[in-house]
Amino acid sequence: MIRAGLPDAAAPFVAFATLLRANGFAVAPEQTTAFLSAITLLGPRSLDHIRRAAHATLAPPPERREAFDALFDAHFLGAVELGRETAEPDPDDMRVQEDRPGGFEPPASDDINEAGQAATAAEALSSRRLSPADESDTLRRFQRALPEHLPQRRGYRRVAARRGPGLDLRRAMKEAIRNDGEVFRLPRLVRRLRRRPILLLIDVSGSMKARTDAHLRFAHALVRAADRIEVFTIGTRLTRVTRALQLKNRERALATASGLVSDWDGGTRIGDALQAFLAVPRFASAARGAVVLILSDGLERGDPKAMTDAVKRLAARAWHLSWMTPLAADPGYRPETAALKSILPHLDALADAGSTERLCHHVLTLAQPRAA
């Protein structure tokens, strides 16, 4: 379809795809081809046609539409994009951040977006260096043990079995053909077991400072071992770090994740963060039927009612909801704060997050039958 040597007019469009890739957008060659065909089809009579063709064929995810448009303007209009990152966030507005591979800012070349770069530098200062792991042995053993110890549920996909409720007609037919049309035994189908998804919410506020690094390393081990998992950090805002933690190298994964989180050691607004989580249907559906783990001391500075409501709604979706607090390491610990007391009836477990061993132990024993 593409002849050797593209016409000159096509060059800027191909260059745009290259620019997108350099900025962390996944653009496949077939998408570039579709983009070029789309432009030919549409005329194009105006820049809007090209923009819409780009949206349709290069498929930027809706969260990154703004960054995509900024790159588009920079490339086709030569527009200077200023100050997208510098706007002060409204303190009452719970910001939701999504992670994506690649850069988050749209600097197209060196001469634009100084403000954006300044913001990046300021954010880099606020990202923390995470200390190297010392409990890596525990985590390695945990990672190996997890797949077998995760709670399971019956899925809807059926597989062949010796006995079971369903009839496998396809296999029966095959065997009958082999036996001159006689059916000697009826092959059966059972619903396959599937591991339950995990949702991990990590409190990164100031009061949890001493344990945050260990919690992120624990999260990394979980992400590496479980196939369906979502990880968010909560503090003054909600940040999705699942993708960052999928990197195999632990130190690199943690560095990427810590770069995303911009509310280290800030105040705690657990209630608002959980509300924000539940308000995004895409996120909230990650809690459905899932093992939900909240790593937090529950020292809420915001409205305890918001937190209670959110926990109640989360508990209604989750299969099992554990609140894991480092404070529970003390054997004499009793939940005293109003917020924690009020969420207690909605929790399935209030567990000890005092050490990585305790965390791992709790998760590995979730599938064991529990006292009602």
Add this chain to the structure above:
Amino acid sequence: MVVRAKVAGIDSPEALAHALTSAFYLADDGLATAAYLALALGKPLLLEGAPGVGKTEAAKAISGVLGRRLIRLQCYEGIDAAAALYEWNYPRQMLAIRQAGDKPVDIYRDEFLIERPMLQALRSPDSAVLLLDEIDRSDHEFEALLLEFLSDFTISIPERGTLSGRERPVVILTSNRTRELHEALRRRCVYHFIAYPAPEREAQIIMLRASSVAEATARAVAAAVGRLRREPLAKPPGISEAVDWAEAATVLAKGGASWPDAFRRSIGVAIKDEEDNAHIAPRLDAIITGAAA
């Protein structure tokens, strides 16, 4: 890639948008462009968006505009080839073997084949539109199956060999984004994200879809649902909820209720979650009076 600039008499996004409007669907420029490109480039169209923004409606309208019947496949966890592609009619095969006795019999003829939606669409590409609804509900196994189908529009049946259509069927996929789809799937498709419409457009949609709603009512409802969607609700009202709300309030007002009261009493058709109701109750009056102003 086979590019056809004109499909069923439609030769531009504007022409498609116009045709969709006469099929009672108001498409914005982005959707019209994406849908036109999907038709012209022979690629599947992937529509994403929150529940209730009209993804399935868009597919119905497109099939209506093309004058083709809509074959809908609702996805769910565990959906497999037997439900999506084809299945053999085993009892009939068994009977045929018994009846044939010693004579050889071909039990893989068409009469023993049960066509499921994807095979149906492949076999009648010029008279059908295939809608794969809510693919985010299916699992990874089905996504892999879909990938094979969407990349070269063939279905391989081990007993028969590979079936391919005379031409590419029109395929529309929808997703509520409850999970991220495989990148390869997104790559194969022309993509459009349907956002909630702006209040003016939503008011137009309400008037187009509802039977007898005054313009002022439609505007007020559009403004009110716009505000409701900004609240942290578990189930934000979709477009069909907005249409229902406008109709319900109109019915109540005809029965003698005053306007703000009619809106308030019919909130149940817009917000269908007990906790959302409790959350919104203290501010409902402000939202309704603000929207009616």
